[in-house]
Amino acid sequence: xxxxxxxxxxxxxxxxxxxxxWLVLVPFAQAFQISFTDWSGSTNQFDYIGFDNYxxxxxxxxxxxxxxxxxxxxxxxxxxxxxAMGLFFAFMLNIGGRSRQGRIEGVRGAQFHKIVFxxxxxxxxxxxxxxxxxxxxxxxxGGLIAGGLEAIGLPAPDNGFxxxxxxxxxxxxxxxxWSAVGFYLVFFSSAxxxxxxDFYEAGIIDGAGRFQLFFRxxxxxxxxxxxxxxxxxxxxxxxxFVLIYMMTPERGGPDGRSEVVGGVIWKYAxxxxxxxxxxxxGVVLFFVALxxxxxxxxxxxxxxxxx
Amino acid sequence: MRKxxxxxxxxxxxxLGTSAAGxxxxxxxxxxxxxxxxxTEDVEVGGDDExxxxxxxSAPLDxxxxxxxxxxxxxxxxxxxxxxxYPDAEISHxxxxxxxxxxxxxxxxxxxxxxxDNSGAQEIPIDQLINDGELAELTPLLDAPSFDDPNVTVRxxxxxxxxxxxxxxxxxxxxNYAFSAWTIWHDNKLFTDHGWEAPTTWDEMLELCPDIQAxxxxxxxxxxxxPVYLYDMFLMLAGRHGGVDVxxxxxxxxxxxxxxxxxxxxxxxxxxxWEDGYVLEGAPGLDxxxxxxxxxxxxxxxxxxxxxxxxxxxxIAPDDFEYAPIGVPYLEGSVQPGLISAGGEEPFIVPDKAAxxxxxxxxxxxxxxxxxxxxxxxxxxxxxVVEGVELDNLAAQLTxxxxxxxxxxxxxxxxxxxxxxDEEVRPALGSLMSGESTxxxxxxxxxxxxxxxxxDDSIEHFTHD
Numbered sequence: 181x182x183x184x185x186x187x188x189x190x191x192x193x194x195x196x197x198x199x200x201x202w203l204v205l206v207p208f209a210q211a212f213q214i215s216f217t218d219w220s221g222s223t224n225q226f227d228y229i230g231f232d233n234y235x236x237x238x239x240x241x242x243x244x245x246x247x248x249x250x251x252x253x254x255x256x257x258x259x260x261x262x263x264a265m266g267l268f269f270a271f272m273l274n275i276g277g278r279s280r281q282g283r284i285e286g287v288r289g290a291q292f293h294k295i296v297f298x299x300x301x302x303x304x305x306x307x308x309x310x311x312x313x314x315x316x317x318x319x320x321x322g323g324l325i326a327g328g329l330e331a332i333g334l335p336a337p338d339n340g341f342x343x344x345x346x347x348x349x350x351x352x353x354x355x356x357x358w359s360a361v362g363f364y365l366v367f368f369s370s371a372x373x374x375x376x377x378d379f380y381e382a383g384i385i386d387g388a389g390r391f392q393l394f395f396r397x398x399x400x401x402x403x404x405x406x407x408x409x410x411x412x413x414x415x416x417x418x419x420x421f422v423l424i425y426m427m428t429p430e431r432g433g434p435d436g437r438s439e440v441v442g443g444v445i446w447k448y449a450x451x452x453x454x455x456x457x458x459x460x461x462g463v464v465l466f467f468v469a470l471x472x473x474x475x476x477x478x479x480x481x482x483x484x485x486x487x
Numbered sequence: 488m489r490k491x492x493x494x495x496x497x498x499x500x501x502x503l504g505t506s507a508a509g510x511x512x513x514x515x516x517x518x519x520x521x522x523x524x525x526x527t528e529d530v531e532v533g534g535d536d537e538x539x540x541x542x543x544x545s546a547p548l549d550x551x552x553x554x555x556x557x558x559x560x561x562x563x564x565x566x567x568x569x570x571x572x573y574p575d576a577e578i579s580h581x582x583x584x585x586x587x588x589x590x591x592x593x594x595x596x597x598x599x600x601x602x603x604d605n606s607g608a609q610e611i612p613i614d615q616l617i618n619d620g621e622l623a624e625l626t627p628l629l630d631a632p633s634f635d636d637p638n639v640t641v642r643x644x645x646x647x648x649x650x651x652x653x654x655x656x657x658x659x660x661x662x663n664y665a666f667s668a669w670t671i672w673h674d675n676k677l678f679t680d681h682g683w684e685a686p687t688t689w690d691e692m693l694e695l696c697p698d699i700q701a702x703x704x705x706x707x708x709x710x711x712x713x714p715v716y717l718y719d720m721f722l723m724l725a726g727r728h729g730g731v732d733v734x735x736x737x738x739x740x741x742x743x744x745x746x747x748x749x750x751x752x753x754x755x756x757x758x759x760x761w762e763d764g765y766v767l768e769g770a771p772g773l774d775x776x777x778x779x780x781x782x783x784x785x786x787x788x789x790x791x792x793x794x795x796x797x798x799x800x801x802x803i804a805p806d807d808f809e810y811a812p813i814g815v816p817y818l819e820g821s822v823q824p825g826l827i828s829a830g831g832e833e834p835f836i837v838p839d840k841a842a843x844x845x846x847x848x849x850x851x852x853x854x855x856x857x858x859x860x861x862x863x864x865x866x867x868x869x870x871x872v873v874e875g876v877e878l879d880n881l882a883a884q885l886t887x888x889x890x891x892x893x894x895x896x897x898x899x900x901x902x903x904x905x906x907x908x909d910e911e912v913r914p915a916l917g918s919l920m921s922g923e924s925t926x927x928x929x930x931x932x933x934x935x936x937x938x939x940x941x942x943d944d945s946i947e948h949f950t951h952d
Contacts, residue, residue: 222594222611223619242910318769321777339921343711343772429712434771435914435923450587452906453615 214459221455233460247439259413266364297362309426316341371405536637540845544573548846553606554582561866599838601847623837625659634856647893648830649872663831666870667794669719670812692816708787710778711771714917719828720791722899725753727817740941745934754926771921797882825895911936
């Protein structure tokens with residue numbers, strides 16, 4: 181055993197681990213503790229009330245129930261759409277082009293497209309929120325989409341997309357996809373780049389079309405990347421707080437149609453002065469996220485192919 | 488084979504690192520649930536007219552100001568006044584919009600500031616602070632001799648209706664410093680140019696609407712994204728028709744309060760504005776900046792906002808724009824047509840655990856002096872709750888006329904008393920005015936949540952006396 185190895189390693193780990201424990205783990209643990217109290221958040225007095233907060237969570241039809249429903253929808257739609265689009269674009273940019281002298285290439289201008297698609301990733305989420313709030317505005321008020329639809333004679337929501345109860349959630353998901361797809365395009369691109377070209381060439385010689393190339397070669401070999409993307413996107417889907425806060429009427433409206441769990445936690449903690457109730461919801465969210473990650477990693481276990 | 492690294496040096500550094508982390512931890516250790524229990528004594532009014540609360544001149548004073556529409560320049564000047572009396576007092580002045588984010592943790596630690604201007608979108612919910620017993624009652628301040636005349640108490644220097652909003656079950660927990668009214672605004676220039684007369688009754692208003700439309704202008708615009716701007720308009724419409732008791736019944740969560748005929752007629756009337764197309768297209772999707780800009784651009788004739796609007800728009804509105812307020816045009820058969828939602832806004836609170844409570848009371852007493860009120864009026868050209876300070880602009884003078892009868896001042900409270908009612912009335916009004924729910928659905932929805940709130944034993948209930 182090399183003398184003094186551990187003190188050396190510890191000296192590097194102590195500070196980051198200590199900070200992590202203090203600033204992340206301890207607050208997590210405290211959220212558990214707080215969720216069993218009636219603490220409002222602005223006093224140093226509280227009583228323990230057992231599981232009452234948890235029981236009341238699922239009776240709250242104004243906030244919690246719609247939030248769970250909406251977060252559920254985002255959780256289903258966001259990863260699916262983003263990954264599908266990311267894979268499609270990555271495939272087109274890397275393999276989808278016409279083959280020149282037997283070489284597999286992407287569509288023309290692939291590099292340029294990559295940069296354009298990646299662009300939203302550079303903007304902070306708050307800026308994206310402000311930007312899209314304007315894009316979604318009513319037609320008479322500079323709303324790009326509604327105004328455009330109206331200009332070409334298609335039906336557009338009179339009050340803009342975000343004030344429309346049926347469109348608001350879809351609009352928010354649209355922004356999420358727009359902002360995320362560029363990153364996953366680059367992510368999948370780099371994963372595709374590691375797939376040997378021979379596989380495709382062999383496939384083409386065997387008479388495979390682009391669909392077959394994609395579903396028989398690309399997708400199976402990218403499975404691990406897809407899985408990782410799924411987990412990341414699910415975590416984004418469980419949050420979404422910033423966009424809701426920046427864009428939607430009354431931060432979750434109109435009439436609760438875009439409430440999400442993250443936003444409701446914030447509302448209870450800071451607007452209604454019910455920290456304990458908010459903590460209970462946070463704890464539930466914590467377990468959902470944990471379960472999701474475990475399930476996603478377990479279900480998709482594939483055999484690794486070495487190449 | 489690599490050589491083992493000689494490491495006495497590193498382990499010392501490691502030790503330092505570890506202890507640094509430990510130190511950081513202890514200084515951060517004011518965790519959410521570990522605050523101390525500092526109980527301060529109640530302030531009493533002593534015999535000294537100059538210093539009724541027994542202020543310790545050397546004690547520091549901790550002031551937090553909401554840096555919103557009114558800015559914080561006026562507060563700096565108030566603090567200069569305080570320092571003139573107590574030159575040794577060190578005043579810490581924080582101007583922020585994040586009241587809850589910055590102040591809630593201090594309440595949780597048991598070390599709150601001395602005076603907090605608890606206002607804006609990020610205010611700490613006052614009903615919770617009161618439920619938790621975190622606020623000092625302000626009666627000693629109100630009973631103290633006023634700064635300008637020791638023979639008059641502070642309470643008697645205030646305008647009628649000033650204290651209502653800060654009063655909870657008869658006890659005053661917030662001093663609302665600015666005096667404002669919710670009114671309907673129109674541009675006097677536009678009306679004069681077209682020869683229109685500002686309507687006093689709802690029917691006159693409806694008769695005028697086709698003329699306004701003929702001029703290519705929408706009669707109404709409102710802030711659809713924050714339907715709270717409709718709250719006072721709707722309630723005053725109902726209250727003017729049926730009298731103030733209709734609104735008190737709603738605040739008191741009486742069964743079937745929303746079923747009163749006057750309330751139904753008001754809902755019907757608001758809904759009809761949408762039905763008849765008298766509202767600017769797209770209004771439900773506008774935030775306050777967009778709706779007020781549309782109003783400044785003379786795209787709409789009327790907008791419901793509070794009396795701070797002209798000041799807020801001073802730099803933005805066209806030069807010839809003449810902001811003029813009217814009360815909500817009243818329905819035919821109204822029994823109290825002068826009723827208006829007016830009173831104190833901008834709540835200043837004193838935490839019960841404030842370190843310098845006497846200083847806090849004294850600071851508020853200075854704010855309520857003639858000089859203090861004049862500072863506010865000059866800096867932000869808005870009225871305070873202090874009587875006898877004149878403002879020289881048209882909007883302020885017209886507003887003063889609207890609020891001249893003390894019996895007609897009433898601020899509906901249920902939105903401030905119960906978060907749940909607040910969260911319901913806003914979307915409900917939004918749906919009503921965008922034609923998404925009928926008046927009957929609106930009334931049912933509000934009655935349901937009122938009943939639920941009344942039955943909820945876990946919260947404190949408030950009533951008007």
